[in-house]
Amino acid sequence: MRxxxxxxxxxxxxxxxxxxxxxxxxxxxxxxxxxxxxxxxxEASRAGRVGLALARLLGxxxxxxxxxxxxxxxQLVGTELDGLxxxxxxxxxxxxxxxDAVISHLLIGPxxxxxxxxxxxxGTRVEVGExxxxxxxxxxxxxxxxxxxxxxxxxxxxxxxxxxxxxPVLPVLVLVGAVRVxxxxxxxxxxxxxxxxxxxxxxxxxxxxxxxxxxxxxxARNRRVWLLA
Numbered sequence: 734m735r736x737x738x739x740x741x742x743x744x745x746x747x748x749x750x751x752x753x754x755x756x757x758x759x760x761x762x763x764x765x766x767x768x769x770x771x772x773x774x775x776e777a778s779r780a781g782r783v784g785l786a787l788a789r790l791l792g793x794x795x796x797x798x799x800x801x802x803x804x805x806x807x808q809l810v811g812t813e814l815d816g817l818x819x820x821x822x823x824x825x826x827x828x829x830x831x832x833d834a835v836i837s838h839l840l841i842g843p844x845x846x847x848x849x850x851x852x853x854x855x856g857t858r859v860e861v862g863e864x865x866x867x868x869x870x871x872x873x874x875x876x877x878x879x880x881x882x883x884x885x886x887x888x889x890x891x892x893x894x895x896x897x898x899x900x901p902v903l904p905v906l907v908l909v910g911a912v913r914v915x916x917x918x919x920x921x922x923x924x925x926x927x928x929x930x931x932x933x934x935x936x937x938x939x940x941x942x943x944x945x946x947x948x949x950x951x952x953a954r955n956r957r958v959w960l961l962a
Contacts, residue, residue, distance in 0.1 A: 761955070762955070765825065765826040766827070767807050767811020767814075767826045767827070768803075768808050768811065768826070768827065768837075770827045770829055770835050771804040772804060775800055775801065778797050802853040803851075803852075803853055805853065805909075806851040806853040806909040806910075807827075807838075807851045809851070809928055810838065810907050810909065811826050811838055813932055814840055816935075817842065817935040820935050821946065822840060822935060822946075823950040824839065824840055824841070825838070825839045825954050826838055826839075828953075830887060830959055831962055834880075834883075836848055836888060837849060837850050837851050839888060839953055841941075841950050842937075842941065843938035843941055843943075844935075844936075844938050844940050844941075845937065845940040846888070846900055846903065847904075847905045848881065848884050848885035848903070849907060850877065850904070852909065853910060854909060854910045857912060858912055859908050859913070859914050859915070860917075861877075861917060861920060861925050862874065862917045862920065863917060864878050865877065865878055865879065878906060878920070881905070881906045882904045885903060891958055892952055892953060892958075894958075894961075896948055896949055896952050905923070905926060906925050907926045907927070907930075908926070908928075909927075911927055
């Protein structure tokens, strides 16, 4: 088997994997903005302002309203994550998986690889259990924990296959707008944060060498590797 060429440094000191040079623009996820998928859904929506206003007057809840709230959360968290790139971290936003699941943010750096989900909780008290999240007085839990855990597992499988070495991916759930967060003590595999705590991920280290960070990022930004997720 032919060995993959080693990554080289460019004029700015960053490592460049030769495989990146052959990645078609349509397959490169690196330019994705936070909330790219949600933004595309909103732009493609046929519901105009009048139709949305009428639906609200009739007491209906347009799905576009949910998309806008979700987009705001992803943009806020994505901007925080992008701020970590100066410290040796890489971020890939809006990775679409088969079945229409979307990884909001994949953070790769010295502290490891994190699958980061941003969820809007609209200024309420939030209770986080082993599989779901209860927002305010809601009786029905939202499947945020289970969904984040599942996306992290799928990410690990894809990246490990693409890199040729094991790539553990840790799930991170960011609750945007929560006034108070209570986390069940039994939840030990999912990191739960509020938006102001996101930058703390940048303080983690001692897990991945820069060459490994670069290699994992090269695989993660390739749209085609996610087709079999």
